[in-house]
Amino acid sequence: MLITGGAGFIGSHVIDELVKNDFQVVSVDNYITGFKSNLSDAVKAYTMDLNDPKLESVFINEQPDYVIHLAAQASVMASMNNPQFDFFTNTVGTVNVMVLSKKYHVKKFLFASTAAVYGEPEYLPIDEKHSINSQSFYALSKHSAENYIRHYSQFKGLDSCILRFSNVYGPRQNENGEAGVISIFINRLLGEEKVSIYDGGQTRDFVYVKDVAFACRLALGVKAKGIYNVSSCSETTIEELYYKISNLSGLHAMPIFEPKRFGEIEKSVLNNIRVKDELQWFTQYSLSEGLQETLQYYMQKKSNEKVSI
Template sequence: MKVLITGGAGFIGSHLVRLLQKKGEGVAVVDNFSTGLRENLPDGTAIYECDVTSPELANVFETVRPDAVVHLAGQTTVHVSMADPELDAMQNVIGSVRVLEQARQCGVKRVIFASTAASYGDVAEDHLPIDEFEPLAPLSFYGLSKVTVEHYLDLYHKAYGLDYVVLRFANVYGERQGDGGEGGVISIFTKRVAKDEPITIYGDGKQTRDFVYAGDIARGIEAALRSPHANRAYNLSTQTETSLKELVAVLANVSGKNIVPRYEDARTGDIYKSLLANGRARRSLGWTPQTSLEEGLRRTYEYFCK
């Protein structure tokens, strides 16, 4: 299988590239390197520097002629989407439609789309953990852009027969992560702790997230590439709720340091509690998360210490 990964030089992409290469698949990466880094990728990886909104994307598809596309590229930060909705829409909606259009024209068999827990919005506690039947009610333009692309995927399938799998990621973290994105709090915290710098929690610290390790996400994407159960959405999560205060406590244990966070007001668009059910992915993709938060944090912390 020949797989084109948009945003493949980002931290999730870098985990996926290594996994697919290990399994003997042909892999090509397209990235504009606004946040991704060439050094994130193994030597010898086919890399095309291009923004997904650029007309040059057509040349990349024509050159690679992929069997499948994993679409990871995009604007990934809630507060950026609230400050600049136009930027968010251009990167996440227009960019995604251009990827879909090139996939259709090049005869791609399947598109895997990186969606988000933010698609669900702030769900009542008695609805946790959130399953895929929960109505989509995003609180941020970032979440709205992801929901919009999910609708495009469904219509592309109905109109053109292009298969897809939507993967709604929980809060992803791991080595090579930047400071943006929904799991970026771990990246920010671990980098600052490694440098003996203070950390800040926005809100009361009781807000919760479902933190899932990037290596487990890569395995979920690989399973979605092969699964016969396409044209639907799956949550990829640990189905474990962790508060930011608990996260700090685990990080303190991993680092062996006493961490006393500062607190500031919560930010607009941030969800208070997030916990995703993963039963559908377990049943239909044969996927389970394998990396504990403590082990994942240890790997991430050791990476940033280097």
């Protein structure tokens, strides 16, 4: 089993899920946003970029049966500032991993995509048949990669599957990178820093990272074909989220409400019926349970305790 981006936030949890279920796992990561400390000792790790010609040697040496491609440039802002880097990482890098997967007879190629490809919703909840209206170079690069995978699978016979994640949160999310709002709120509260909420009425669909890892494992099965939304299928306003975190942590600070940022989507929630019906996936964590584990992680990290979540 080869995981790209294995030392990252989502990748490290996917590896934990796979190791727990007796898979032998190899990680490839360039450590721009990932950390070696996220990796299990049971994992063989390569330090490498997706577009490094030496990546082929990993396929030759390891002969993976499965590839889960999670490595990406995931910052919307970075994509708008540097679309070339975004394109070469997310689209060209994906094509490179995909072609090598076919060349070395990988049984299933799994690609991590994003709800961002849908853009402004035409209806809610958004299902997999919803039109695509990418509103950032990040979303565009991810959808371009999806199209390459879809056509390559059709023309070359690669068994592939695409998972579109909603707003993933949980332990190990890099608060210094393209952090999710949950990571930002928790770290601001723990650091006794100012918390800004931009309007707060926007809704998002938050899914816990361990539930995402569970979906990745299930998607390795032969029945997994095409595109699946992976989400909680539940709307939570940003203001409600903040007060839920505040109450769970016992840290109470009045946030500063500011105007909604330009271009921000008002409402977002993904329909998850297909992944539930076809892969028998289900969310194992409620929002409160996931937030509690996430809070525990960051509180232990702040106090320099050993973190094991």
